[in-house]
Amino acid sequence: MTAELVRGQNHALPRTRLEIRVSAGGPVVAGATLGDEHGTVAGAEWVAHPGAPRLPGVEVLRQTSAGHRLAVDLDALPAAVHRVGVLLALLPGTGGPARFGELAAPSVAVTGVDGTEIARYTITGLDAEAAVVALELYRRQDAWKVRAVGQGYASGLPALLADQGLHQSHELAASIHTAAAGTGTPEAAGSPGPDGPPHAAAATGTIDYGHPARRSGPAATSAHDEHLLPHSPGPGDGPEPASVGGTGATTDGRISYAHPRRQASAPPPAAPDEPARPVAGDATGWSMEERLYNQVWGMFEDLARTAASYRSAVDFADLRMEQELDRVLSDPRSRIGSAGDQGREAARAKRDELVDRAREAFERDIAQLAAESEVVEPALPAAFARWDNPVWQAYQVPTEAPMALRIGDLHLPERTALRIPMLVRLPLERGLWIDAGRSGSDAAALMDAEQLHGLALETAAALAARLLAIHPPGAYTVRVIDPAGSAAVAFAQLTASGALSEPLATGAQGPGAVLEGLTRRVDLLQMAARGNAADALPPGLDPGEQLLIVNDFPHGFDDRTVNRLRYIADEGPSVGVHLMMVADREEAATYGPVLDPLWRSLLRLSPVPDDHLADPWVGHTWTYEPILPPRGSEVLGQVLGQVAGDRWPWG
Template sequence: MTLVLVKGQNAPLVASRLRVTVDAAVAVDLSAVLLAATGQVRSDGDVVFYNQQEGAGVSWLPRDGGGAQRVEVDLSAVPADVVRILAVVSLDGLVETFGGGPAPVARIADMTGAELATFLVDGLGAERAVIAWELYRRGDSWKMRAVGQGYSGGLGELLTVHGVNVEQEEPPPTPAGSHQAAPTMPGTPVDGVAQERLYEQVWGIFEDAARSAYALRSAIGYAAQRHDDEVSGLLADPRSRNSPATAAARAEADRRHDELVRRAESDHQRDVAHLLGELRGLADGLPAPMAGWDSPAWRGWRPPETAATAIRIGELHLPEAPELRIPLLFRLPLMRAVWVDSTGADRTAAVSAARSIVVRLLAAHPAGGLSVLVADLAGRGAAHTFDPAGAPGSGPLSTPVATTPQQLSALLDDLVNRVDLMQMAMRVGGAGTVPGMIDGGRRLLVLHDFPYGFDERSLAQLQYLLNEGPRAGVHLLMVADPVDSSSLGPLVSAVWRSMSRVPVVPGDDIGDPWVELTWTFTPDTPIGNSAVDEILTRLARRADNR
């Protein structure tokens, strides 16, 4: 039976050899792009199209007897380091856009010609290239997803976003919702392939769950709207609204509505069951920084030789599937500052959430690879919360804590100077080439109760660190309630927009970047402090032995 998918839906692939085609009213080109776990091609050879017809397990074939171009895929021959294959449709005319004609229909069949799935790629406007299908790994199997993401800059823009060297005068804009690999400092260790795959798999589960829930809500909304339209039409004529024929037609409309809803719910339940199985399979394999605090991975934790790929911030779920609790992972290095939003939370909860994130960051780096600096001008007792058992100066934070505006100014001056020196070093070839650069380790500045104690100069320095710090190895974590800064108006509005918000109160909301659903967030705060204290104690012992 052919599956009819809508944008965002996914389904398991039941064949390993596939044929992809697209029916369109205008002339189109079909191509395939092979992606590694980073979301980028491994080389320009990972693009299969009319001018490069063979790739790793993928072939391009021309139009046959007036038919469409086609891409054939042998999943068993795809290399292990290729985790996604995009089927891309682009216009070969000079001025056309997809919005100027009927929506194309993308199809997947097996090699006998039996159709497995179709996807009406609708909702397009000025786009000149669009990702129709995504074939992607899930564990030892493959799945297909109807994507429909378009690029107004055409095939060149799409390929550039995915790491292909395309000759053009200016780099194309990045489309909303795309995810590119974050730039890193020279000398940053390359994360292990296994961790990259785990990270991509967790985010893939998150994306699949988001799109499946969106498809469910869309189908239910469509069913309700169609039902309302049908019933309104039946009742429009007062002379026939109470007739047996109208009653029968209304019953049929009810039946069609209920059948659509049942089918959508069944598809969603199938997706949830599959994703739950993936999460269970992942649970024991996640490294400690990505695992829950109750995971056995923490019992055997040792400082890694190279930085971990990501850290866990909390869990997300939707009302349609509360049992599907997906880890929220932040990739390392942190290219956006983290804002622990203490709105509506008591002081202890906010500090505990920040402490959990800091400890995970310390545990994700090699010994000595991350130093933590603290500013606590409000003096609410947060200055030493990251040392084991709360003992000041006994752990990895044995550096002075800024508690006055003067100390904050000196701390910011030092970090700004460090960023400037590191930028100079990266331009000339490494940290050791610049006098005064002590090491290439990273710094994490933890700010409590921002913007208490800040003036215009320190705000400007903070904005500089937010913009330029991550690429130079300087990162920020802020614990703050926006209400506390309401009197400063636009001076701090840019600060909030440049950070990744982490709520403190369980049940608060976070949006996803794909279909913008509102997810319920549970922060990653351990019950009690034993797990956090144990990790900090181990870090302190290693620091004492250096």
């Protein structure tokens, strides 16, 4: 089964002799770079391109073409090589397209040498870029994986090569262009390695769910039919330097997410019989924040897959026992007596042996994931951290927005103590719905409607406080619609601290006025974006992100305000207006199916533990739990005080 990758996602490679097949809408140059564990390419001799098509373990075509086949033998790569980057570039000065936006989106497939497709990635969203890193094959703990990168460079091949650590990037890019322009008839790239052409590998069609081969890219979950796909890192013309060894700001003014407990140097190697020792931030990424983000999602995927492997092994053991018992019972001569008893005991013994072996492997994987969690959790930045993380005690108002937000924790029934942070990319492309109704979970069944609604409001307030705290001053605004005034207690800390720019909108007129203002804001920003007329916006229009929290929907809403709410939910995210609803869907049933698209467009969260999320790989039902400040803790008040002080320094 082919894995269809999205930007930032990765996939395990079940074999080491591969082909990278490129299909583009026009002639492109294809090449490959060999990098170390940090992705740095030591020199021009580690770049395979039309002028030097063969390197140990890699071979590329000698010319420009709309279709390429790169041959890769991972076992033949030098020991110092940990990453193989597949790059595509347009050839300037030939009359062809100067940017990828003029071509159909390139598609890159990783296949076995027999043509069996393992993974495919279509590089969408390219515009002014003239060169792009399409894929990255990388090694981690002696296992190889492929990651969809899609990192584009408007400045072309020189910028791409410089980003990989090559100092003479312009000279090398010029030699690549010269070599590609001077080639003639296309020739197929042969398979590398001294042993001749590789043998054809049989396609098993199975997916390897084994650990510790880590998936370092973002993962995805779905809430029933609601997909929770986090954003991928956007293209740029250079990496952000990772900061390690301390907290505070880097020399160029950016925030360092390094935690005092994190080791700045590599840990000592583990003994041969021991698993590799976990390290915080050992996933791929341009910055420490991105590496931690990718590592968290890798842990989520690993837990999903190792649990799937265990469940599948138990199911197989049960099925095999049933088949053997059927054979024993189908023969009247062995149905009774000692022969029948022995047959039944033997079948159960085989079943227990298979289950014990599966459980042993599962416990080993879980132990490694738990050890990784213990290392990663204290190293997380504030946007990813629980409220009891020490990073909040040393909180400082940030100078730039984070890439993601932690909205809760996830766990599986096989190991409820192992919590995986649930991260969503920022800015929010989907609104959030805090379900204040009876969801059918065991925790909800023990509470009355008032308790559930109170917890839902508390969850919404905690998420709003976190969003305010992780954005620079003035870059994020929270507005609350509360027709019945029931949210006053839950939002008391935000109101009293001054973190909210406006008081809660209550009464019959408040919601309509707020929705009218936000609708107008969305209209103006959309018109300005379409007409490329940002300078024509009214003076004083807040350019920052805005979050609208709606409580007690549909109480106090008429048809006009409902239509405005739906409009903001659909069109708001494109111009920085996001929606969070605290509502019971059953109470909104009076509007009929007209609101069904609204509910489907929002990511449902529960204020109590609830197993309503499913991952897209194996369909596990995950239990989601919100993260709230510890009872009696003053951390939230201290953080909000700093947020308000930086927002209103004269107050």
